[in-house]
Amino acid sequence: MSAIDDAARLVSDASRTVVFTGAGMSAESGIPTFRDALTGMWAEHDPMTLASPEGWRSDRDLVWSWYADRARQVRLVEPNDGHLALARLAVAARIDGRAVSVVTQNVDDLHERAGSAVASHLHGSLFAPRCESCRRPEHADVAVADPRPACPLCGASMRPGVVWFGELLPRDDWSEASRLVEECDLLIVVGTSGVVQPAASLPERARSNGTPIIEVNPEPSALTPLATVHLEGTAAEVLPRLV
């Protein structure tokens, strides 16, 4: 049997599947990944300038304009065939009394726009800015149109609602992702390098529970050694064949 047949068997046998996605999931929609040596965002920008509390404190305008540009870019693109395949998989599973949950590191909304309900946005969202002081959330469209409003409650600055290096992940998203991975009987890992903790520990947890792991990635990743089946290819090519 081929790797895709092995993987398809795992998918059809599973009753609680978790799909764990990273930047490669959205690459074919036109959103760059972070760590591609040529096209990745970190090839062009210093992560500590744009995605750290220190960078935010030193130049809020620069950080806001980068995130506002990224939010606008996401608004201009569409979910790809991989996002759509995952949404179809969840619908088909529900009809059979099975569950498919999406846990993503991505800050875009392409899973939702494809029709998936995202159980956990581990690294936040481009569309959920919040107050840097009282953490009150602000309405998304305000941030995209004018990313520098003050918090209506306490007057402090609004900040992008994403998780920067050195920050804790949102507690509820992390708890929900941990629970889902503990309870799942199949983990599908799509388009992540698996180098950013603690998100990258989720596949390790599945593996230590004996849960099978399918990885979809055109390249080997830090998580490939944990995979039961590695499907070499892109999300938009492989996921429609898998489901």
Ligand code: BJW
């Ligand atoms: C395709 C494809 C296609 C291409 N189809 N696939 C333990 C050890 C070492 C360090 C740490 C540790 N614990 C914590 C740390 C520090 C740090 C960390 O992990 N650093 C490592 C990088 C060294 N972690 C943190 O700071 C985290 N916080 C934390 O741990 O708090 C506790 C703490 C507090 C204080 C002190 C210490 C600990 C927070 C991490 C936040 C990450 N934030 C970012 C930015 C989010 C906002 C934004 O978008 O701007 O999240 S960084 C960036 O990386 C982003 C992503 O979600 C994340 C993961 O990247 P991802 O998705 O894997 O993308 P890539 O580019 O890396 O990979 C793409 C993959 O796709 C590749 O494999 C391609 O081959 C593949 N691909 N095309 C399918 N078409």
